[in-house]
Amino acid sequence: MPTSSTTPAPGTMTVRVCDRGTGRDYVGVSVRTVTVSDRCPQCDGPRGVDTIRNHNFHEDGEWYSVDRWTNPCGHIDMYSAVLAEFRAIQAGGAE
Template identity: 55%
Template sequence: MSDQTTTMKVRVRDRSAEAPWGVGLTNPIVRTVEISANCPVCDGPRGVPHNLNQVDDGARYSVDVWTNPCGHTDPYTAVIKEAAALRPKTDGEAS
């Protein structure tokens, strides 16, 4: 990875924090996370995030989407994991 430490904030849906399918109402959980401004695969720049409004079973929410110039995609599950790895641990939090 490059020596650049620039980051970007994006809003992504965190499906892993939601109730499993078929259990209760759909309640999309959107998190604002900080990730590297560089592609984790090739270290090229990531695309510029822009808003996307969505509806899931009547629940409305907004997330960010972007297209990396290199062509690599950033699945939200990978973005959530990257953000967790970059986030400093707090006292009492498992590493």
């Protein structure tokens, strides 16, 4: 049975993250909704799925809303790393 877009599949979490591009030149801000593993990529402990909360910030004259969470293991998920994990999953490079 397929899951809805608001309910992540078991073993995953869906979050909104800030994307400032992958190149050296600043291209502005966009917010991406991505689905990644609910396990910490550093230690395989649980990610902070239960601590996801909204964070509003102002940049380039606009307001944006993204998600923040705290991993119980203490490892910090940088948005750029979460985006890279998502892109690897999309490319079929992640388990």
